[in-house]
Amino acid sequence: xxxxxxxxxxxxxxxxxxxxxxxxxxxxxxxxxxxxxxxxxxxxxxxxxxxxxxxxxxxxxxxxxxxxxxxxxxxxxxxxxxxxxxxxxxxxxxxxxxxxxxxxxxxxxxxxxxxxxxxxxxxxxxxxxxxxxxxxxxxxxxxxxxxxxxxxxxxxxxxxxxxxxxxxxxxxxxxxxxxxxxxxxxxxxxxxxxxxxxxxxxxxxxxxxxxxxxxxxxxxxxxxxxxxxxxxxxx
Amino acid sequence: xxxxxxxxxxxxxxxxxxxxxxxxxxxxxxxxxxxxxxxxxxxxxxxxxxxxxxxxxxxxxxxxxxxxxxxxxxxxxxxxxxxxxxxxxxxxxxxxxxxxxxxxxxxxxxxxxxxxxxxxxxxxxxxxxxxxxxxxxxxxxxxxxxxxxxxxxxxxxxxxxxxxxxxxxxxxxxxxxxxxxxxxxxxxxxxxxxxxxxxxxxxxxxxxxxxxxxxxxx
Amino acid sequence: xxxxxxxxxxxxxxxxxxxxxxxxxxxxxxxxxxxxxxxxxxxxxxxxxxxxxxxxxxxxxxxxxxxxxxxxxxxxxxxxxxxxxxxxxxxxxxxxxxxxxxxxxxxxxxxxxxxxxxxxxxxxxxxxxxxxxxxxxxxxxxxxxxxxxxxxxxxxxxxxxxxxxxxxxxxxxxxxxxxxxxxxxxxxxxxxxxxxxxxxxxxxxxxxxxxxxxxxxxxxxxxxxxxxxxxxx
Numbered sequence: 001x002x003x004x005x006x007x008x009x010x011x012x013x014x015x016x017x018x019x020x021x022x023x024x025x026x027x028x029x030x031x032x033x034x035x036x037x038x039x040x041x042x043x044x045x046x047x048x049x050x051x052x053x054x055x056x057x058x059x060x061x062x063x064x065x066x067x068x069x070x071x072x073x074x075x076x077x078x079x080x081x082x083x084x085x086x087x088x089x090x091x092x093x094x095x096x097x098x099x100x101x102x103x104x105x106x107x108x109x110x111x112x113x114x115x116x117x118x119x120x121x122x123x124x125x126x127x128x129x130x131x132x133x134x135x136x137x138x139x140x141x142x143x144x145x146x147x148x149x150x151x152x153x154x155x156x157x158x159x160x161x162x163x164x165x166x167x168x169x170x171x172x173x174x175x176x177x178x179x180x181x182x183x184x185x186x187x188x189x190x191x192x193x194x195x196x197x198x199x200x201x202x203x204x205x206x207x208x209x210x211x212x213x214x215x216x217x218x219x220x221x222x223x224x225x226x227x228x229x230x231x232x233x234x235x
Numbered sequence: 236x237x238x239x240x241x242x243x244x245x246x247x248x249x250x251x252x253x254x255x256x257x258x259x260x261x262x263x264x265x266x267x268x269x270x271x272x273x274x275x276x277x278x279x280x281x282x283x284x285x286x287x288x289x290x291x292x293x294x295x296x297x298x299x300x301x302x303x304x305x306x307x308x309x310x311x312x313x314x315x316x317x318x319x320x321x322x323x324x325x326x327x328x329x330x331x332x333x334x335x336x337x338x339x340x341x342x343x344x345x346x347x348x349x350x351x352x353x354x355x356x357x358x359x360x361x362x363x364x365x366x367x368x369x370x371x372x373x374x375x376x377x378x379x380x381x382x383x384x385x386x387x388x389x390x391x392x393x394x395x396x397x398x399x400x401x402x403x404x405x406x407x408x409x410x411x412x413x414x415x416x417x418x419x420x421x422x423x424x425x426x427x428x429x430x431x432x433x434x435x436x437x438x439x440x441x442x443x444x445x446x447x448x449x450x451x452x453x
Numbered sequence: 454x455x456x457x458x459x460x461x462x463x464x465x466x467x468x469x470x471x472x473x474x475x476x477x478x479x480x481x482x483x484x485x486x487x488x489x490x491x492x493x494x495x496x497x498x499x500x501x502x503x504x505x506x507x508x509x510x511x512x513x514x515x516x517x518x519x520x521x522x523x524x525x526x527x528x529x530x531x532x533x534x535x536x537x538x539x540x541x542x543x544x545x546x547x548x549x550x551x552x553x554x555x556x557x558x559x560x561x562x563x564x565x566x567x568x569x570x571x572x573x574x575x576x577x578x579x580x581x582x583x584x585x586x587x588x589x590x591x592x593x594x595x596x597x598x599x600x601x602x603x604x605x606x607x608x609x610x611x612x613x614x615x616x617x618x619x620x621x622x623x624x625x626x627x628x629x630x631x632x633x634x635x636x637x638x639x640x641x642x643x644x645x646x647x648x649x650x651x652x653x654x655x656x657x658x659x660x661x662x663x664x665x666x667x668x669x670x671x672x673x674x675x676x677x678x679x680x681x682x683x684x685x686x
Contacts, residue, residue, distance in 0.1 A: 016396060016397055016400075019397065019400065020400075023400070023404065027408075031412060034412075034413075035412065052408050052412075055400075055404055055408060059400055062396065063396060066396060157395075157396045158257075158302070158306065158395055158396065158399060161396060161399050161400065161403070162298070162302060162399065162403060165399075165400070165403040165404060165407050165408070166295075166298060166403065166407055168407060168408055169407040169408065169411065173295075176272070176275050176276075176279070177275070179275065179278065179279040180275055180278060180279075237522070239555065240522060240523070240555075242555075243523075243552060243553055243554060243555040244553060246552040246553075247549045247550070247552040247553035248549075250545070250548055250549035250552050251549050254541050254542070254545035254548075254549070255538070255540065255541065256540050257540065310538050310540075311538075313538055313539065314534055314535070314536065314537070314538065314539070315536060315537060315538045317498075317501070317503050317530075317532055317536060318536035318537065318546075318550060318593060319553075320501075320502065320503055321501055321502075321503070321518075321524060321525075321528070321530045322524065322525060322550055322553035322554060323524075323553055324502045324518055324519040324520075324521065324524055325519065452498070452503065452504040452505060453498075453503040453504065
């Protein structure tokens with residue numbers, strides 16, 4: 001529990017993580033306010049905007065980990081917080097679990113608050129709002145965990161940040177790939193968006209729960225690989 | 236600064252660019268991904284002309300140039316800026332030399348990217364008219380200006396991750412939403428003034444970064 | 454020759470430096486002594502044009518730092534860390550530093566040899582130990598064979614052999630008529646190396662003079678320092 005608290009505190013005191021919170025909180029309702037909803041997209045109103053806010057979750061997932069690997073000051077060429085974190089925690093597994101747990105909690109709360117704010121601006125409310133909000137919360141949390149996993153592997157925030165933000169665009173890379181092969185529908189972002197979007201230009205139509213499970217499989221696989229790598233390599 | 240010190244400063248900045256591994260990585264990635272996107276695009280947009288197929292993926296290659304500018308500028312603020320300033324105390328001169336060398340590098344990289352992209356597009360779509368030079372040159376200038384703007388933003392923020400969050404958030408997410416609603420955005424590509432607006436943005440950004448860099452404690 | 458006159462600076466509301474005045478003369482090693490946070494690094498950063506002073510002047514050979522045309526040939530500076538980007542090699546770092554002041558490429562290998570980094574020159578700076586990073590920073594400072602050396606905590610991170618080597622290097626530089634200014638909080642080490650001492654405390658000059666003058670009636674420089682700063686504990 002203390003470990004979890006420590007990670008939560010580390011995350012919430014990072015200026016860049018606060019920026020991530022602000023982006024996630026402001027972007028979807030902001031875009032909701034300035035954009036007109038076309039009639040044929042009525043049933044996804046609000047939820048499309050929530051896909052953009054996932055950038056906040058990506059930033060949180062990236063900086064919670066990349067901050068560990070940034071050189072602090074120039075005194076020691078190799079002096080990074082990860083050394084302190086790993087010496088302060090005997091078990092790397094516990095350390096990773098606490099980090100993922102803190103990230104999950106923060107992003108889930110952020111997603112819930114943002115979804116409520118965004119949908120409060122939506123009239124009339126789309127069908128099945130409650131289960132779809134659960135889908136948004138799961139989607140944001142899984143995306144943050146994917147960002148966390150990739151950053152653990154790359155040890156720099158630049159790569160995951162670029163890949164994942166790039167893929168948030170309206171015409172995402174996975175979307176382009178889905179034009180080439182139907183297998184692209186099983187990429188985590190495309191599969192996961194079935195949890196809350198109804199109109200998806202995807203070659204394969206997945207049920208919300210199936211989409212969630214596909215995304216969950218990606219998260220589990222990536223975090224497992226990351227955990228093994230973190231265990232094996234020198235800090 | 237005399238002509239000789241300008242030459243020295245530019246030489247040093249070129250050496251910095253040539254020895255930064257992340258620069259090589261981004262350049263190679265841009266050259267690999269752009270032709271692949273051409274092939275994908277040629278397959279999906281069946282009615283587009285060869286030139287259109289060759290230019291469309293440059294919208295994604297643009298992000299390579301955002302990365303290039305941001306990473307180069309941020310690398311300077313990763314423990315090295317005091318060395319740079321004890322070598323070249325003239326901060327305005329140093330900042331301008333940086334923008335200039337980055338623009339020169341990006342001109343080369345962007346030209347190769349555009350040639351690769353248009354050649355791939357022509358191979359994928361050999362029929363129809365093919366007049367790539369005008370639009371190709373505009374696209375190249377656009378990529379160079381994007382990198383210079385990104386570098387200026389990263390100079391003000393002094394770190395890659397916040398700069399990229401802001402820049403990618405703008406180019407990837409915000410721009411497609413507000414394009415058409417607002418005029419005079421930094422990534423304006425249509426119209427006769429296709430380059431005037433981005434050039435003004437790049438100039439304003441470089442001027443702001445130079446002023447901030449000049450005033451603050453290193 | 455370094456001349457600092459009435460330098461003052463604030464950060465936010467706190468005055469970090471007030472009325473700092475001292476000289477570092479050619480042919481002598483001058484030690485800049487003070488507890489952590491006393492203002493040593495701030496003063497050196499102002500001297501090197503990295504930070505701005507609100508009051509006073511800091512001159513190197515009669516000029517403010519930013520007026521020097523090829524500064525590496527006048528002042529060599531070593532601040533904290535290596536001053537290099539972590540993903541460059543040591544040699545690539547020194548190459549651009551040399552190029553920035555139009556110094557011949559051959560100097561790079563000379564200084565690498567001088568600081569004992571020839572073998573590690575092709576490795577990336579991120580793989581360097583603390584001591585190797587400091588040696589790389591010193592190599593950059595020596596590239597232009599400058600008349601003035603400004604070093605912030607130069608022995609920080611060096612092993613005992615490195616400390617002795619650094620001490621001899623600095624005394625040799627001074628013996629050949631050059632000016633050396635170094636900051637340190639290691640009193641014992643400083644007393645072995647310096648001719649003159651400037652003591653700074655809470656952003657003010659607490660004492661300055663030759664080693665003998667500052668030590669005064671105290672047994673050691675360390676005793677004098679604690680008497681001056683009231684930090685004996």
